[in-house]
Amino acid sequence: MKLLFFHLSPEADMKQPPLITVQVQEDNFDVGLLQAGLLAGSSDEGAIATFTGYVRRDNDSRTVETLELEHYPGMTEASIMEIARQAAARWPLLAVAIVHRVGVLHPGEQIVWVGVASSHREAAFSACECIMDFLKTQAPFWKKEQGAGQEHWVSARHIDSKRAARWQTDSIE
Amino acid sequence: MLKVLFFARVREQLGCASLELLFPETGLDLDGLQQQLCDEHGEGWCDVLRQDNMIRAVNQVVVTGNTTLSDGDEVAFFPPVTGG
Numbered sequence: 001m002k003l004l005f006f007h008l009s010p011e012a013d014m015k016q017p018p019l020i021t022v023q024v025q026e027d028n029f030d031v032g033l034l035q036a037g038l039l040a041g042s043s044d045e046g047a048i049a050t051f052t053g054y055v056r057r058d059n060d061s062r063t064v065e066t067l068e069l070e071h072y073p074g075m076t077e078a079s080i081m082e083i084a085r086q087a088a089a090r091w092p093l094l095a096v097a098i099v100h101r102v103g104v105l106h107p108g109e110q111i112v113w114v115g116v117a118s119s120h121r122e123a124a125f126s127a128c129e130c131i132m133d134f135l136k137t138q139a140p141f142w143k144k145e146q147g148a149g150q151e152h153w154v155s156a157r158h159i160d161s162k163r164a165a166r167w168q169t170d171s172i173e
Numbered sequence: 174m175l176k177v178l179f180f181a182r183v184r185e186q187l188g189c190a191s192l193e194l195l196f197p198e199t200g201l202d203l204d205g206l207q208q209q210l211c212d213e214h215g216e217g218w219c220d221v222l223r224q225d226n227m228i229r230a231v232n233q234v235v236v237t238g239n240t241t242l243s244d245g246d247e248v249a250f251f252p253p254v255t256g257g
């Protein structure tokens with residue numbers, strides 16, 4: 001699960017390191033406040049790309065009543081921070097903020113938010129998607145679904161590994 | 174001491190979230206630790222820890238293959254991750 005694929009871009013080398021914040025929490029979050037936080041203290045942003053993930057009601061044709069998220073305190077935060085740092089080494093980013101919830105969640109609730117600020121949209125879009133792809137395949141979180149009186153640990157999906165592997169080539173910039 | 178942690182499905186299958194072991198004077202590696210857990214807890218634990226796709230981390234960094242352990246290390250066993 002080591003990240004070996006990022007190369008330093010010349011722009012990223014010359015600029016100040018981006019502000020990176022990582023939060024793992026039980027509480028819900030306000031995407032408006034988070035996005036405003038990305039802009040705080042700088043006027044260089046030309047673009048912010050964000051992703052919000054929600055709990056689905058139907059997953060692989062099972063009805064989900066609750067989704068419980070477990071994590072590895074310490075390692076989870078460090079792993080997400082490393083993913084963000086690697087993205088910042090590949091694209092010229094100004095700020096990155098990542099929030100991931102743990103505990104018991106219900107369909108329709110927000111699980112995860114990734115926000116990336118950059119001077120231009122290309123870097124913001126790509127870094128946001130790349131961070132999500134690696135968050136899904138590398139950060140130690142585990143989902144357990146409960147519904148119709150049954151419990152079920154969610155299996156890792158091959159498609160997620162394939163999506164993350166795309167970033168190891170230079171075909172996406 | 175060695176601290177050993179188990180997460181998610183692995184934790185439930187073993188009925189154990191964490192345990193502590195005295196670090197042997199003769200030294201220990203990750204495969205040796207796994208064997209010791211098997212020997213002490215029985216075949217049920219062996220089967221769980223030998224599962225395909227088991228991920229092992231030492232001091233919160235995932236390791237592939239075997240590695241030498243040191244007194245005070247934190248070792249974790251967990252299934253493939255499913256966050257996001």
